[in-house]
Amino acid sequence: MRFLRSPGSRAGEVATLVTRGVDAVEPYVAGYLPQMVLAALVPVAVIVRLAFADVTAALTIAVTLPLVPVFAALVGAHTRDRTKTQLDALSALGGHFLDVVKGIGTLRAFGRAEAQSVTVRQLADQHVSATMSTLRVAFLSALVLELVATLSVAMVAVPVGLRLLDGGVALHTALLVLLLAPEAYLPLRAAGAQFHASAEGKAVLDQVPDLPSDTGCPAPDLLGAEIVFESVTVRSLRDFTLRIAPGERVALVGPSGAGKSTVLGLLLGFVRPDSGRVLVGGVDLRDVDQAEWLRRVAWMPQRPTVVPQDLSSGERQQVALNRALAREDAGLFLLDEPTARLDPETEAKVLRDCRGFLRGRTTVLVAHRPALLDEVDRVVRIEAAA
Numbered sequence: 001m002r003f004l005r006s007p008g009s010r011a012g013e014v015a016t017l018v019t020r021g022v023d024a025v026e027p028y029v030a031g032y033l034p035q036m037v038l039a040a041l042v043p044v045a046v047i048v049r050l051a052f053a054d055v056t057a058a059l060t061i062a063v064t065l066p067l068v069p070v071f072a073a074l075v076g077a078h079t080r081d082r083t084k085t086q087l088d089a090l091s092a093l094g095g096h097f098l099d100v101v102k103g104i105g106t107l108r109a110f111g112r113a114e115a116q117s118v119t120v121r122q123l124a125d126q127h128v129s130a131t132m133s134t135l136r137v138a139f140l141s142a143l144v145l146e147l148v149a150t151l152s153v154a155m156v157a158v159p160v161g162l163r164l165l166d167g168g169v170a171l172h173t174a175l176l177v178l179l180l181a182p183e184a185y186l187p188l189r190a191a192g193a194q195f196h197a198s199a200e201g202k203a204v205l206d207q208v209p210d211l212p213s214d215t216g217c218p219a220p221d222l223l224g225a226e227i228v229f230e231s232v233t234v235r236s237l238r239d240f241t242l243r244i245a246p247g248e249r250v251a252l253v254g255p256s257g258a259g260k261s262t263v264l265g266l267l268l269g270f271v272r273p274d275s276g277r278v279l280v281g282g283v284d285l286r287d288v289d290q291a292e293w294l295r296r297v298a299w300m301p302q303r304p305t306v307v308p309q310d311l312s313s314g315e316r317q318q319v320a321l322n323r324a325l326a327r328e329d330a331g332l333f334l335l336d337e338p339t340a341r342l343d344p345e346t347e348a349k350v351l352r353d354c355r356g357f358l359r360g361r362t363t364v365l366v367a368h369r370p371a372l373l374d375e376v377d378r379v380v381r382i383e384a385a386a
């Protein structure tokens, strides 16, 4: 959940990581890592046991054994790059597909829906070729590791067999060597095989951003908390400074593109200042647990999403406004042009209805319509950046 909420997460990447990515992590955590523990312990135990029975065999194993991890590391470096390319291709495909689905209405309206199928096909082809390339490397490396391990076992077994024929070694010692020698190589071979099965999981873990050790400090109680914009610069806002007292109703006015909605975005925590700070009750909003903060804020966006769609835009706006005002427990109300699509008569009625409700509740609203200005305690003008 913390990853999903982390700022800057891109939808396509997140969709790939939390679906296929999560499945891919299991072979790494439950397969490769435990196998690495065995690969570190078992060969040492075999060498120590054989050192007491047949020093030559123990030395042969000790010398040939490192060849397996050396070859595995050489092939592994190659595998890592290929797997990363494969995962990137999958993320690009997932992200693009998601964008196309989201924007299908607009694409159809402009007659560009068909063109997208070509792009999706190209991305799918890229993913197929990246996957085939990863598989080729995986098969090749399995072959290399099997070959190295088999030759190493032969280098131990053949001399022991010859010495047994010459009478240079007892039968029970030769049997012990022949039975134990393959066991020294087995965990390393298995780790090599697990490495390929788990490479995607490792790439996924590398892609998940470093998450903060905690989700931020508790959201300040808005009752009695002053909201302060301290020389905030972001998008079109330049050194924007504003103090909002608890319970105050403020209207933001100004030309299109001046940054009124950006001010609401800053208060929601969706937009982060490039410089300056937004303080609530003296706490920098950047440090506040965003999920908890959003539970305290009621927001009506400029273009509300309301199901069903068969409502008119004005009706949709009224539903969205009622939905925001129904959040009686909220400590801050952010309303972006709440009456923009209403006729003057309906607007007057809506404003009459919410007048009593908003009195004494901290409210920031974006106002283009003059009727809204009578409903607030203060009007703040935001000028377009020069």
Ligand SMILES: Nc1ncnc2c1ncn2[C@@H]1O[C@H](COP(=O)(O)OP(=O)(O)OP(=O)(O)O)[C@@H](O)[C@H]1O
Binding pocket: 235, 236, 254, 255, 256, 257, 258, 259, 260, 261, 262, 263
């Ligand atoms: N997601 C975004 N990323 C980057 N810049 C953006 C983004 N959204 C808006 N902007 C830019 O930020 C500036 C301020 O936009 P904003 O929507 O805050 O203006 P506004 O005053 O609310 O305008 P309007 O009255 O037309 O709604 C504009 O120049 C706009 O292009």
